[in-house]
Amino acid sequence: MSLKLGVPSKGRLMEKTFDWFARAGVHLSRSGSDREYAGTVSGIDGMSLVLLSAGEIPRELAAGRIHLGVTGTDLIHEKLPRWDRQVEPLAELRFGEADLILAVPQFWVDVQTLDDLDAVCAAFRRRHGHRLRIATKYHRLVREFLRQAGVSDYALVDSQGATEGTVANETAEAVADITSTGETLRANHLKILDDGLILRSQATLWQSRVSQFDAAGRAALDDLNSRLLARA
Amino acid sequence: MPTRAQSLAEAARLRAFFERAGATPVETPILQPAETLLDLYGEDIRARAYVTSDALRGEQMLRPDFTVPVVQMHMASGADPARYTYAGEVFRRQEQDEARANEFLQVGYEVFDRASPAAADAEVFALMAEALGRLRLRAATGDIGILMAAVRGLDTTDARKAALMRHIWRPRRFRALLDRFAGRAAMPAGRAGLLADPSPVPPGVPQIGKRGADEIEARIAALRADAAAAPISAPEMNGLDALLQVSEKLPLALQRLGDVAVDLPSITPALHRFEQRIAALSQRGIDVDSLDFEASYGRTSMEYYDGFVFGFYAEGRPDLPPVATGGRYDALTRQLGRGDAIPAVGGVLRPGLMLDLAEDAA
Numbered sequence A: 001m002s003l004k005l006g007v008p009s010k011g012r013l014m015e016k017t018f019d020w021f022a023r024a025g026v027h028l029s030r031s032g033s034d035r036e037y038a039g040t041v042s043g044i045d046g047m048s049l050v051l052l053s054a055g056e057i058p059r060e061l062a063a064g065r066i067h068l069g070v071t072g073t074d075l076i077h078e079k080l081p082r083w084d085r086q087v088e089p090l091a092e093l094r095f096g097e098a099d100l101i102l103a104v105p106q107f108w109v110d111v112q113t114l115d116d117l118d119a120v121c122a123a124f125r126r127r128h129g130h131r132l133r134i135a136t137k138y139h140r141l142v143r144e145f146l147r148q149a150g151v152s153d154y155a156l157v158d159s160q161g162a163t164e165g166t167v168a169n170e171t172a173e174a175v176a177d178i179t180s181t182g183e184t185l186r187a188n189h190l191k192i193l194d195d196g197l198i199l200r201s202q203a204t205l206w207q208s209r210v211s212q213f214d215a216a217g218r219a220a221l222d223d224l225n226s227r228l229l230a231r232a
Numbered sequence B: 001m002p003t004r005a006q007s008l009a010e011a012a013r014l015r016a017f018f019e020r021a022g023a024t025p026v027e028t029p030i031l032q033p034a035e036t037l038l039d040l041y042g043e044d045i046r047a048r049a050y051v052t053s054d055a056l057r058g059e060q061m062l063r064p065d066f067t068v069p070v071v072q073m074h075m076a077s078g079a080d081p082a083r084y085t086y087a088g089e090v091f092r093r094q095e096q097d098e099a100r101a102n103e104f105l106q107v108g109y110e111v112f113d114r115a116s117p118a119a120a121d122a123e124v125f126a127l128m129a130e131a132l133g134r135l136r137l138r139a140a141t142g143d144i145g146i147l148m149a150a151v152r153g154l155d156t157t158d159a160r161k162a163a164l165m166r167h168i169w170r171p172r173r174f175r176a177l178l179d180r181f182a183g184r185a186a187m188p189a190g191r192a193g194l195l196a197d198p199s200p201v202p203p204g205v206p207q208i209g210k211r212g213a214d215e216i217e218a219r220i221a222a223l224r225a226d227a228a229a230a231p232i233s234a235p236e237m238n239g240l241d242a243l244l245q246v247s248e249k250l251p252l253a254l255q256r257l258g259d260v261a262v263d264l265p266s267i268t269p270a271l272h273r274f275e276q277r278i279a280a281l282s283q284r285g286i287d288v289d290s291l292d293f294e295a296s297y298g299r300t301s302m303e304y305y306d307g308f309v310f311g312f313y314a315e316g317r318p319d320l321p322p323v324a325t326g327g328r329y330d331a332l333t334r335q336l337g338r339g340d341a342i343p344a345v346g347g348v349l350r351p352g353l354m355l356d357l358a359e360d361a362a
Helices: A011-022 A054-063 A073-079 A112-128 A139-149 A184-187 A215-232 B005-022 B034-041 B042-046 B067-077 B117-132 B142-151 B158-166 B171-181 B191-196 B213-228 B236-246 B249-260 B265-283 B328-338 B349-362
Strands: A003-008 A025-032 A039-042 A047-052 A070-074 A085-090 A098-104 A131-136 A154-158 A174-179 A190-201 A203-208 B031-033 B052-053 B058-062 B083-093 B102-112 B137-143 B247-249 B292-294 B307-312 B323-330 B342-348
Touching: A003 A011, A003 A054, A003 A215, A011 A025, A011 A203, A011 B137, A047 A054, A054 A070, A054 A073, A054 A085, A054 A203, A054 A215, A070 A073, A070 B307, A073 A139, A073 A190, A073 A203, A085 A215, A098 A112, A098 A139, A112 A131, A112 A139, A112 B158, A112 B213, A131 A139, A139 A154, A139 A190, A139 B042, A154 B042, A174 A190, A184 A190, A190 B034, B005 B083, B005 B102, B005 B349, B034 B042, B034 B058, B034 B067, B034 B328, B058 B067, B067 B083, B067 B102, B067 B328, B067 B342, B083 B265, B102 B117, B102 B349, B117 B137, B117 B265, B117 B307, B117 B323, B117 B342, B137 B142, B137 B265, B142 B158, B142 B236, B158 B171, B158 B213, B236 B249, B247 B249, B249 B265, B249 B292, B328 B342
Parallel strands: A003 A047, A003 A070, A131 A154, A131 A174, B137 B292
Antiparallel strands: A025 A039, A070 A203, A085 A203, A098 A174, A098 A190, B031 B058, B052 B058, B083 B102, B102 B342, B137 B307, B247 B292, B307 B323, B323 B342
């Protein structure tokens, strides 16, 4: 057994993660063809690479099947209700920065804050006979955020992609989604509420609090930690 | 820890006790249509109840409590008056504390009776106290109806009263609204500009979504009317603050609330009901001089109660949930009764916890 590191299996997140580790002298690469989800590690002893979907990394960390994993704060907080007991952040990777925010149509000039949204929820339900729909894939985070703000009479509807389009398509009245520049929101004629920031997220290296280490794995972790410390 | 068999036997014993008190035993399905519960509690229920689904019936919830299905059953076909008892599992999703049970037994007693609400309140409380027997528990009581009467009687606009009533179970939001309506909180930035602007929707902003321009105009008109309305007066605000702080033994609480009624005369009928309840409890042998009353009790966790509320807590075990809870839910019968309504009050016990505490004491 060795120190198992889970990394998103595709796209910019994988490439940037590889670059980030390379700067610490740890060279990660995908073995074989582009279609094969196996990886190799060089430059450090006792570490192995597991390529996974970014969304599965929180679960694997919480189960202790991987020792380390790179994924966004958003996914950790959404999928692990008690994340601080299950995982520990080792380093922020300074990329993949994005905010989980709550947005409504720009056209709603009467809505700037969560207070306004709550009042509109009540009126909307009276008028239309159903609760005001908020499209999101971050159900737990959004629900908890709105509960603490005391917003009621809304319904969360699941949207796993193209969330910003749901308002124009009339399958939702508002959205809660990840944004980095806000450009997609603007293009879809949406605006962020003044107090609508739910979570700031970035790619982060996490350590599982429940995984078991053997001597080789522990040595690899110590080695990695001292390299990160030297770099900081 | 009691075994499951012991808990089931205790539940059966308690249900038999309520049957002897005059209740008809009833059963309800474990799978409940999610829509009813979501309409009632909002999305927050998803954090507390397990949701499952199939392609034909859509979303279903594992019964998070018995009250809703029992009320539905009664409103559809019940006798009048009626008393029911039940025993069975309820399911509560746990996300914060894994020590809390996600499946446990409840035994309940519910009274649907128009004759005397005060007597029915006392009947439920006294039966619960008797069923709990010699366990060392602290009882807490309250009355959401007094606060509701105070809000309904405020000398302010109907829109403000409706907004406050909607958040009566969310103390923080309730307080924020109250401060705004009393002129204690500043108007949000940009609001004055919006209200002064004769055509606030800038040109070139596409109208997307189901919420129409007429709805936005209606809201702006409502905001203008609210800005023009006089703030809630200082005596009324002081009355509400004093009301929410009342925490005394029953007779003294009644006296304090009597003082509050000078500023908030609209609570007087609710105080008569409170007085009648104290007399009815006393008649049932409850020592009202040592029973606690908190005016704010039941505002955070008991979302459908709108009158008398109570809970029994294990002394010295703040880690445990209440062993018994209950209250009056007249408005719920109207919501679930499709135009029909009947005064209703009930309570539930947790036989597993009762055995647990009895073992501790032994």
